[in-house]
Amino acid sequence: MRQRRIKDLDEKLDVYSGGIQVNPRSLKGRWASLFDSSAPVYMELGCGKGQFITSLSEAYPDRNFIAVEGNRSAMLRALQKAVRHFKGIDPACEAEAAGSAFTPALEAEVPKGIFAIDPDKAGITPGEKFDTPYKTSQDDCLFKVSGNLVFACMYLRDVTDCFEDGELDGIYLNFSDPWPKERQAARRLTHRRYLMGYDQVLKPGSLLEFKTDNEPLFRFSISEFDEFGLEKTEYTEDLHAPDCEFASRRFMTEYEEKFSGRGNPIYYCQVKFK
Numbered sequence: 159m160r161q162r163r164i165k166d167l168d169e170k171l172d173v174y175s176g177g178i179q180v181n182p183r184s185l186k187g188r189w190a191s192l193f194d195s196s197a198p199v200y201m202e203l204g205c206g207k208g209q210f211i212t213s214l215s216e217a218y219p220d221r222n223f224i225a226v227e228g229n230r231s232a233m234l235r236a237l238q239k240a241v242r243h244f245k246g247i248d249p250a251c252e253a254e255a256a257g258s259a260f261t262p263a264l265e266a267e268v269p270k271g272i273f274a275i276d277p278d279k280a281g282i283t284p285g286e287k288f289d290t291p292y293k294t295s296q297d298d299c300l301f302k303v304s305g306n307l308v309f310a311c312m313y314l315r316d317v318t319d320c321f322e323d324g325e326l327d328g329i330y331l332n333f334s335d336p337w338p339k340e341r342q343a344a345r346r347l348t349h350r351r352y353l354m355g356y357d358q359v360l361k362p363g364s365l366l367e368f369k370t371d372n373e374p375l376f377r378f379s380i381s382e383f384d385e386f387g388l389e390k391t392e393y394t395e396d397l398h399a400p401d402c403e404f405a406s407r408r409f410m411t412e413y414e415e416k417f418s419g420r421g422n423p424i425y426y427c428q429v430k431f432k
């Protein structure tokens with residue numbers, strides 16, 4: 159799904175930062191400090207517009223969630239959806255839809271309270287904060303949308319760059335980009351190069367869940383899981399079949415709604431790291 163170019167994207171994203179701009183890459187080893195309570199931390203890599211992780215975070219208040227997305231337009235949509243989801247309405251988003259300009263008055267209406275990151279608690283020193291709004295579209299940024307959910311806008315090539323050994327309790331990969339050409343295989347998020355990173359940043363015994371409608375990507379991923387010696391704890395080639403009881407089907411992503419709505423089977427596998 160190609161994202162349409164969003165006008166004034168940087169300014170719009172800035173509205174959601176709550177005035178505290180944090181580089182998510184500086185949080186390696188202290189992600190847990192961002193949340194309101196100490197609880198296991200789960201990460202979705204490539205959250206897109208964020209529907210899956212937003213619903214999951216609401217269903218599991220006793221768990222903490224990090225949603226990582228490298229595309230800034232998708233991240234803005236995820237933030238807008240999350241605000242609407244938690245608050246019922248997002249004035250900035252409604253104004254954008256109506257074609258109104260973003261004004262300081264409008265900014266003031268965005269419910270900043272729920273976005274507050276406590277810099278002291280998170281151990282963020284002034285040097286790690288951006289003093290000015292985003293200068294280039296390359297800037298990474300972080301947003302707290304509820305007590306147990308943060309969105310990190312960054313493109314992750316190696317999860318060990320941003321997470322410490324054993325820092326995560328689970329990983330979700332939903333409808334990851336298929337990178338169909340053989341020479342692009344190493345970019346697939348289930349390539350062994352990524353699996354090695356997940357193995358490092360996950361606690362022993364943690365689970366990774368993977369969903370896709372793309373059969374070649376699914377077959378490739380299963381062979382990478384096998385090669386890596388991961389135990390398959392849940393597996394189905396039709397997650398939305400009426401007799402399928404896996405919990406993962408209860409929380410749908412935007413892509414999943416679209417493709418399962420067209421009658422495509424959704425492939426799903428859960429694996430356990432040693």
Ligand SMILES: C[S@@+](CC[C@H](N)C(=O)[O-])C[C@H]1O[C@@H](n2cnc3c(N)ncnc32)[C@H](O)[C@@H]1O
Binds near residue numbers: 207229313
């Ligand atoms: C095909 S979309 C699926 C989005 C969402 N998971 C869904 O199912 O609706 C894949 C998303 O993953 C993001 N992505 C892919 N590789 C990434 C990476 N290494 N780091 C961060 N985001 C990534 C892309 O920008 C894109 O928005």
